Amino acid sequence: MNSISAGDCTIHFNKVCYTSINQHINNNNYSKIFILVDENTHQFCLPNFLKLLETDITIEIIEIESGEINKTIDTCVGVWNTLSELGADRKSLLINIGGGVITDLGGFVACTFKRGISYINVPTTLLSMVDASVGGKTGVDLGHLKNQIGVISNPDLVLIDTQYLSTLPQNQMRSGLAEMLKHGLISSEEYWNKFQDLSALNAEDLDLLIHESVEIKKHVVEIDPFENGLRKTLNFGHTLGHAIETHFLSDPKKNTLLHGEAIIIGMILAAYISSELVGFPMETTLKIKDFFIDYYGKVDIDKNDRKPIMDLMKYDKKNNYGNINFVLLEAIGKPKIDCLVDEKIIIDAFEFYAS
Known part of the structure; x- marks a missing residue:
């Protein structure tokens, strides 16, 4: 390579x-x-x-x-x-x-x-x-x-x-794969489709996909090294994902989630919010949810967890002027940055994930 x-x-x-x-x-x-x-x-x-x-x-x-x-x-x-x-x-x-x-x-x-x-x-x-x-x-x-x-x-x-x-271990591999799947969703439907049959991937395939993932991130970072615009797209799924990761890390009663495991949940939630706010096809959101849950399983997020998770979002690095900014998808490979999301839609997203 x-x-x-x-x-x-x-x-x-x-x-x-x-x-x-x-x-x-x-x-x-x-x-x-x-x-x-x-x-x-x-x-x-x-x-x-x-x-x-x-x-x-x-x-x-x-x-x-x-x-x-x-x-x-x-x-x-x-x-x-x-x-x-x-x-x-x-x-x-x-x-x-x-x-x-x-x-x-x-x-x-x-x-x-x-x-x-x-x-x-x-x-x-x-x-x-x-x-x-x-x-x-x-x-x-x-x-x-x-x-x-x-x-x-x-x-x-x-x-x-x-x-x-x-x-x-396998859970660490799955955690890393989550970021590669994110690269597909924000940058290229062709790249995203390469992951649709994970059981068919061999070591050589994975090497090539890693190289392509690095190329995708490198392209974004070159254009926007200090995260003023395009680089924010790399945070798709991370606004809620990081908050979920932090909540599970800080609550001694919960099993800690790996970064990728939390980001998978964040991407499902962000896909639903994208369907509600910016026209991302709900049919595609349902496919993303099914694909992710089939491979990663579902995490039990109690209704009592939602408020503390949403409170943690105020510390997200993309925020400015007191606003919580989401990265959403208009289509696969077409992200939209700096989207404001009403709390009710976030709660609906959690209901969608749990259903």
Whole structure:
């Protein structure tokens, strides 16, 4: 698969990853290399990565605990302190090996340590490959509120080696697939249709779909790097999806939802709202609902959950001037941004999901 140039960052795939990073390290006079991992990528991904890294530069490994609950400023403080204790300077390189928590947090750590050091992302989950790999969004959560603190700044390189996907459980693969399905709905009916028979997809098909998903996001981000317009379309399903994810994360009585699992619900709700407000065909909304629930199952969202979920939407990053802004669909591949939605229609959407 061809490498993809995304602004001042290049995204490489599979075998080309290691040729590229070795050449990059050889061409830059780094003082030290630091690798950020969690306990999972330390065990399952780091040994293979180190085996293919060709350098005499000192390498230090920094491990943090996995999970969205650890995507916090406190974790950053721990990593900043460790970097300082291990002698990191402005000529150091930070390599982030992991899912979206590692690449988001590691990128933010790199951008802020000594006012910025070089970093490279090695996404190891499907979600991070097709979502966090493109666009330079870095940051951490503020309490249970997702991605409230951060900056937009590209890594030097992104290395997507799909072999790492073999280390993932099925629920993590499904979570990543949700973002790819979103890319289809907002950008291309042709791409969306490629997912209609998921059982027929093999590893080679998935590689090509990942590459196409990265291309889709790269195209959007190039046009609108700072989310002033078109880039907002990437938030389809996320206004309610993020609120649902946060609600389930913050309520100790509920099972935590993975990001993609919450976004699937958010997309069903957004499709219904699109049918009610901007003319998206209800027949297509019903097909989307059936397709998603057949593959992901249905989550029990009690009527008592709805108000706290809707209250959480006020923290969505797309909001401005006190308005909660939705991304809706006029047709597959034709999103509409900055849509205001009445609370009653949102409640109706929850009823539609539950029915």
